[in-house]
Amino acid sequence: MSVQTRRRRERRRFTAGEAVVMAVLLVLVAAVSFPVLYALLNSFRGYAEITRDPMGLPTGLSLDNYARLFQTTEYGEALLNTVVVTGGTLVLLLALVPMAAYGIERLGGRSSRWIYLLFIAGLMIPFQVRMIPLVSSMNQVGLYSTLTGVILVHLGGAASFGVLLYCSFIKGVPREVEEAAEVDGAGRLRTFWSIVFPMLLPVTSAFVIIQALSLWNDFFIPLVFLDSSSAGTINVALQRMVGLMTSQWELIYAGAILAIIPSVVLFAAFQRYFIKGMSIGAVKG
Amino acid sequence: MSAATAETPAPEALMRPAAPRGRARAKRQRTVMLLFIAPALAVYVVMVIAPSLQSVQLSLTDWDGVNPAYDYVGLRNYQDILTSDRFWNATRNTLVLGLGSAVIVNVIALAVALMLDRLHRAQGFFRTIVYLPALVSGFIAATIWKYMLNFNFGAANTVLRDLGFEGAAMDWLGDNDIVVGVLLFIICFTLGGNTTLIYLANLQSVPQELVEAAKIDGASGRQVFRYVTWPMLAGAVTVNMTLAMIAGWTIFDQVMVLTAGGPGFISETMAFFIYKVGFGEYRAGYGSAAAIVLFVVVMATTVLANRYMRSREVQG
Numbered sequence: 242m243s244v245q246t247r248r249r250r251e252r253r254r255f256t257a258g259e260a261v262v263m264a265v266l267l268v269l270v271a272a273v274s275f276p277v278l279y280a281l282l283n284s285f286r287g288y289a290e291i292t293r294d295p296m297g298l299p300t301g302l303s304l305d306n307y308a309r310l311f312q313t314t315e316y317g318e319a320l321l322n323t324v325v326v327t328g329g330t331l332v333l334l335l336a337l338v339p340m341a342a343y344g345i346e347r348l349g350g351r352s353s354r355w356i357y358l359l360f361i362a363g364l365m366i367p368f369q370v371r372m373i374p375l376v377s378s379m380n381q382v383g384l385y386s387t388l389t390g391v392i393l394v395h396l397g398g399a400a401s402f403g404v405l406l407y408c409s410f411i412k413g414v415p416r417e418v419e420e421a422a423e424v425d426g427a428g429r430l431r432t433f434w435s436i437v438f439p440m441l442l443p444v445t446s447a448f449v450i451i452q453a454l455s456l457w458n459d460f461f462i463p464l465v466f467l468d469s470s471s472a473g474t475i476n477v478a479l480q481r482m483v484g485l486m487t488s489q490w491e492l493i494y495a496g497a498i499l500a501i502i503p504s505v506v507l508f509a510a511f512q513r514y515f516i517k518g519m520s521i522g523a524v525k526g
Numbered sequence: 527m528s529a530a531t532a533e534t535p536a537p538e539a540l541m542r543p544a545a546p547r548g549r550a551r552a553k554r555q556r557t558v559m560l561l562f563i564a565p566a567l568a569v570y571v572v573m574v575i576a577p578s579l580q581s582v583q584l585s586l587t588d589w590d591g592v593n594p595a596y597d598y599v600g601l602r603n604y605q606d607i608l609t610s611d612r613f614w615n616a617t618r619n620t621l622v623l624g625l626g627s628a629v630i631v632n633v634i635a636l637a638v639a640l641m642l643d644r645l646h647r648a649q650g651f652f653r654t655i656v657y658l659p660a661l662v663s664g665f666i667a668a669t670i671w672k673y674m675l676n677f678n679f680g681a682a683n684t685v686l687r688d689l690g691f692e693g694a695a696m697d698w699l700g701d702n703d704i705v706v707g708v709l710l711f712i713i714c715f716t717l718g719g720n721t722t723l724i725y726l727a728n729l730q731s732v733p734q735e736l737v738e739a740a741k742i743d744g745a746s747g748r749q750v751f752r753y754v755t756w757p758m759l760a761g762a763v764t765v766n767m768t769l770a771m772i773a774g775w776t777i778f779d780q781v782m783v784l785t786a787g788g789p790g791f792i793s794e795t796m797a798f799f800i801y802k803v804g805f806g807e808y809r810a811g812y813g814s815a816a817a818i819v820l821f822v823v824v825m826a827t828t829v830l831a832n833r834y835m836r837s838r839e840v841q842g
Contacts, residue, residue, distance in 0.1 A: 255647060262641045266652050269638070273659040273717050276670040279681060295684040337566040344562030347555075356563060363574045365825050367776045369800045370817045371577035373591065373810050374584060378577065397573025400566055429558045458663030460779045465805070476665045480783065483669060490673055497666045504661040512654065 277501065284494040291490055306495040316496055319478035325388050326463070326474060327456040330395040331449060334403060337396070338448075339441055342407030343433060347416075357408060363401030371397075372465055379466065386468045394462050399452055410444040411437075446514040454504055475500045578821075584814040591810030603815035612791050613816065616799040619706055623795060624774025627713045632766055635718025636759075639725035640751075653726065660719020668783040671712050675699055675784075699785050705793045713780055721766050728762035729755065764835040768828060775824050796820050 285299035384390035589596035675698040683695040778797040787794040804813025
């Protein structure tokens with residue numbers, strides 16, 4: 242708030258310095274976006290065209306590659322798998338993590354502190370450290386190469402960050418409201434879901450957006466936990482196409498572009514929460 | 527327990543305003559809260575803590591990852607790792623790529639944030655377009671680069687040849703001398719995304735009065751940055767560098783896509799090394815030992831980096 246009002250008051254005439262800054266930023270963005278633009282343009286061209294003239298422009302907006310991507314590869318199934326993994330993990334995270342963080346904050350005392358630290362320790366445990374034993378346990382219980390297995394591995398990895406984020410927010414939520422609800426005879430579980438959880442909306446939106454993006458973009462976990470009996474997630478499917486002896490560049494470009502679109506849509510729809518969420522966590526942390 | 531003790535709250539309960547109405551109630555509250563925690567804790571322990579501890583155990587064995595039988599070999603895996611040139615090469619690459627990209631990306635992000643902060647008009651618009659490249663995952667970016675850097679039909683060599691620099695066209699991902707540098711370039715080919723947003727948010731919370739006062743005292747733009755803005759950013763630098771280093775130690779996607787560790791083992795990182803020996807070479811025990819080494823490195827750098835940078839914050 243205060244930042245915004247300060248900025249508004251300070252607004253002055255358009256300076257040359259600002260014009261230069263804008264120009265520099267535009268050039269930087271254009272440079273960094275070049276690979277994506279290149280992939281987009283080439284996703285409208287055929288393999289022969291791409292290899293004959295790598296820097297050529299498409300002659301028309303042919304969606305041929307996109308159609309063939311779904312007809313001749315497992316991309317469609319992989320897309321569906323990615324949706325299931327991302328959606329399933331998000332729903333379970335929201336069902337488990339906010340409640341746990343609330344429990345930790347309201348439990349109080351030494352045990353609460355220890356449970357919190359146990360969760361936070363996970364932030365320092367790279368996925369590689371737990372990957373080898375997890376593969377063999379997943380094999381033993383028959384969850385290897387299933388989406389359920391991938392979701393469970395993701396859940397463990399995201400729990401630490403979730404607990405950190407929710408706990409720091411719940412500290413600031415007054416207890417009086419919950420106590421009033423209890424006097425009215427509501428059970429603890431109902432109090433949580435109907436009174437407390439809605440109050441956590443700012444942190445929930447930030448958490449969901451950050452997690453949705455990182456789940457959608459993840460490559461390593463599905464690579465390790467899905468073998469060729471599954472179509473994989475988008476990234477795994479693309480990696481398999483890259484690995485083939487005769488890689489079909491034009492299809493891979495189309496697949497890469499399709500993989501980016503959901504992130505852009507998510508960002509466009511929730512931009513405000515996005516930027517606020519990123520900044521809340523970091524400034525306080 | 528008698529009724530009298532139940533009605534007199536315990537001393538620590540007095541300090542906690544939530545539970546002043548008797549011990550039984552407080553106990554019930556604790557049970558309910560533990561039940562709230564239990565499901566998430568169970569998943570977390572089974573998926574993170576237990577397998578991590580099991581890694582410690584496996585690191586002392588010669589397990590191949592497939593056979594149910596294995597023998598304990600003491601610390602031999604650790605000995606083998608620490609005397610293996612291949613592992614030290616992977617460690618050096620991880621340092622170059624992880625630490626190098628952490629520093630470079632932070633410098634880029636801070637520069638972009640400083641530029642955004644100077645805009646009084648259309649700041650929102652520019653903030654949005656600066657963030658857009660960050661929506662492309664490292665995996666997708668690397669996949670596109672792989673084709674742009676292809677020797678025969680890639681964009682990079684085509685442009686160089688068209689411009690007449692035939693000799694500058696290189697086998698970017700197949701040349702031992704440059705491959706790690708090329709990886710570093712691709713990892714750093716970004717405007718920072720989240721890192722930039724964090725710096726920008728912190729820049730905007732620098733009190734404008736301080737900046738004005740310094741200017742009135744005759745400080746130049748550079749001096750204002752050095753003595754006013756930079757110390758105020760110390761917290762953001764700590765957060766961003768720590769996050770970037772933790773991510774840097776586990777760089778994998780780009781290596782897997784672009785070089786698969788090659789040529790030979792030249793461009794392996796620690797994360798890739800663990801993946802390769804653990805699954806590709808059926809040396810799960812050895813891979814687990816390497817994973818434990820990685821964990822120790824991540825923990826040590828995180829703790830040390832935080833301690834160092836926090837001390838700098840206090841002085842700053």
